[in-house]
Amino acid sequence: MKFVLAESAGFCFGVRRAVDMVLSESGSRHERITTYGPLVHNPQVIELLKLRDIGCTDNLDDIRSGMAVIRTHGVPPPVIEELSARGLALLDATCPKVRAVQTTVERQAAEGRTIVIFGDAEHPEVVGLVGAARGRPCFVVRDEAEFDALGLSPDAPLTLVAQTTANRERYQQLIEHVQPKFARLEVRHTICNATELKQEEVRDLAKHVQAMLVVGGRNSGNTRRLAAITEELGLPTWQIEVAEELEGIDFTPYDKVGVTAGASTPSWIIDRVMTRLRELEEEELRPGRARARRLLEALAATHATTGLAAGSLAYVGAALLGVPFRFDFFLLVALYVLSMHVLNRFTETGVDKFRDDPKRQTFYRRHTLWLWPVGLGSGLVSIWLGFHLGVIPFLIVLAASIVGVLYSVRVVPKSWMGVFGFRRLKDLAASKNVFIASAWALVSIFPLFFVAETRDWRRLILAFLFLFMVTGIRSVFLDLSDMAADRLVGRETVPLIFGPQRTRTLLRFSIVGLAAGLFVTAALGWLPGLAWPLAVWILGEFLLVEFTRWPAKMATLKRDMIVDLHFIVAGLLALTWRWAG
Numbered sequence: 400m401k402f403v404l405a406e407s408a409g410f411c412f413g414v415r416r417a418v419d420m421v422l423s424e425s426g427s428r429h430e431r432i433t434t435y436g437p438l439v440h441n442p443q444v445i446e447l448l449k450l451r452d453i454g455c456t457d458n459l460d461d462i463r464s465g466m467a468v469i470r471t472h473g474v475p476p477p478v479i480e481e482l483s484a485r486g487l488a489l490l491d492a493t494c495p496k497v498r499a500v501q502t503t504v505e506r507q508a509a510e511g512r513t514i515v516i517f518g519d520a521e522h523p524e525v526v527g528l529v530g531a532a533r534g535r536p537c538f539v540v541r542d543e544a545e546f547d548a549l550g551l552s553p554d555a556p557l558t559l560v561a562q563t564t565a566n567r568e569r570y571q572q573l574i575e576h577v578q579p580k581f582a583r584l585e586v587r588h589t590i591c592n593a594t595e596l597k598q599e600e601v602r603d604l605a606k607h608v609q610a611m612l613v614v615g616g617r618n619s620g621n622t623r624r625l626a627a628i629t630e631e632l633g634l635p636t637w638q639i640e641v642a643e644e645l646e647g648i649d650f651t652p653y654d655k656v657g658v659t660a661g662a663s664t665p666s667w668i669i670d671r672v673m674t675r676l677r678e679l680e681e682e683e684l685r686p687g688r689a690r691a692r693r694l695l696e697a698l699a700a701t702h703a704t705t706g707l708a709a710g711s712l713a714y715v716g717a718a719l720l721g722v723p724f725r726f727d728f729f730l731l732v733a734l735y736v737l738s739m740h741v742l743n744r745f746t747e748t749g750v751d752k753f754r755d756d757p758k759r760q761t762f763y764r765r766h767t768l769w770l771w772p773v774g775l776g777s778g779l780v781s782i783w784l785g786f787h788l789g790v791i792p793f794l795i796v797l798a799a800s801i802v803g804v805l806y807s808v809r810v811v812p813k814s815w816m817g818v819f820g821f822r823r824l825k826d827l828a829a830s831k832n833v834f835i836a837s838a839w840a841l842v843s844i845f846p847l848f849f850v851a852e853t854r855d856w857r858r859l860i861l862a863f864l865f866l867f868m869v870t871g872i873r874s875v876f877l878d879l880s881d882m883a884a885d886r887l888v889g890r891e892t893v894p895l896i897f898g899p900q901r902t903r904t905l906l907r908f909s910i911v912g913l914a915a916g917l918f919v920t921a922a923l924g925w926l927p928g929l930a931w932p933l934a935v936w937i938l939g940e941f942l943l944v945e946f947t948r949w950p951a952k953m954a955t956l957k958r959d960m961i962v963d964l965h966f967i968v969a970g971l972l973a974l975t976w977r978w979a980g
């Protein structure tokens with residue numbers, strides 16, 4: 400039994416844009432945010448927004464203050480005018496492609512043409528399109544019979560448009576039916592490429608599988624249409640909203656099952672479904688191989704590999720400083736980073752939990768009992784090791800641990816929110832990437848510097864900057880990759896503030912800048928010769944940046960392991976350099 404996931408499964412451009420826009424606003428506004436109608440047709444996304452205090456109402460009168468959000472499918476223009484007249488802040492998350500169809504309808508209707516919309520009259524997008532005609536002749540039809548029933552005069556100037564998520568073949572049939580009869584017909588091909596791509600892909604996939612699983616909201620028109628296509632092709636088809644619904648399905652009679660998802664289905668739901676399906680597949684694999692894979696995944700899920708990566712990087716820092724390395728310091732850094740990652744999983748609440756890899760979530764749920772002590776114990780041991788190094792190292796590790804643990808905790812009372820503008824450190828823009836890079840670099844280099852016999856301050860600054868940059872690049876890359884996989888990163892991350900394109904450019908510039916900086920400082924003799932190979936090593940991060948283009952193809956735990964391995968390679972590089980020198 401094998402499950403094949405369609406390439407285009409999940410969020411389309413318009414839905415992703417709308418969710419990002421609203422989440423971005425929710426982090427920066429103090430007043431209530433309310434979407435007029437569901438932002439997207441997926442109950443789990445709406446649930447997630449609720450956790451972010453983003454309300455949803457179908458009643459215009461409920462929105463009297465704060466910010467009003469126009470949903471992805473758009474609304475009739477008079478609704479926007481009414482909300483503006485109330486003096487409300489407006490966030491228009493209408494998909495640009497839907498907006499383009501609205502503009503067409505508005506213009507063509509104003510020119511005196513009769514508008515015919517191919518679609519579902521009840522669908523919010525179609526309601527918005529009809530509203531765009533502003534009371535001028537505009538009709539909605541589902542097929543040729545309904546069109547004929549309109550009894551339009553063949554001389555009428557007619558404009559035909561389709562709901563963006565309509566069935567392409569059926570629209571074509573309607574066009575062919577209407578074209579010969581109406582000389583003054585203008586046809587607009589308004590079905591969205593994302594919808595067409597999904598529909599074409601599902602037809603293609605259907606040729607290679609014996610059954611199809613469609614993931615997405617039952618109230619989502621485009622998801623239902625995907626299921627309808629495979630049913631019409633004669634394939635047994637199931638539509639589910641969440642992974643838990645898989646338990647009632649028997650896939651055993653089929654060798655190959657296709658999996659697709661609607662445009663409003665977020666990747667965290669697809670991931671959960673695929674995780675369960677891969678487990679079903681894995682049960683058929685050789686048990687030894689399955690065990691080895693589970694062990695590696697457990698190492699990545701617990702962040703043991705991240706701890707190892709941190710220790711390796713601390714070794715690089717010591718080599719750049721030119722001070723002797725100590726194993727207890729390696730342990731201190733590795734345990735500090737391990738404990739911060741583990742403890743932060745437990746302090747995350749509400750919406751933050753939706754951001755994590757489903758395998759890691761399941762792992763933490765199953766093993767809470769021993770992961771808590773591991774996180775706490777590692778943190779205490781790292782502080783104790785700091786204490787053994789001296790007063791300053793102890794204070795550095797202690798301060799970094801306190802800030803790290805409190806990062807996701809609401810430390811500012813709600814009543815003081817107006818004064819501070821935030822309740823958690825996490826609410827500060829880009830704080831996650833800056834805090835991780837600062838804390839990691841600080842703990843990895845300063846304690847060792849203060850116990851060293853010789854202190855070169857210039858090297859300290861340069862080595863700190865190096866560690867800050869590489870850990871910052873790593874952190875931003877991981878968030879960018881999560882964002883590409885629809886994992887709904889928050890305002891605490893750079894990608895949500897700058898957007899994916901600019902973040903990718905920023906990462907590329909940072910990598911090249913860092914490599915150039917290493918070359919120059921090595922040439923000037925400000926850093927030891929290790930800076931030369933490190934300058935080449937850092938260029939390897941370009942490959943990581945490219946990974947963010949194929950998020951669906953890479954499981955998160957595997958991606959994390961590769962990123963950690965890259966740091967471990969830097970440690971081995973430093974070890975070889977010291978050994979050779």
Ligand code: F3S
Nearest residue numbers: 411413494496563591
């Ligand atoms: Fe927009 Fe197309 Fe998605 S119209 S909302 S990008 S399906």
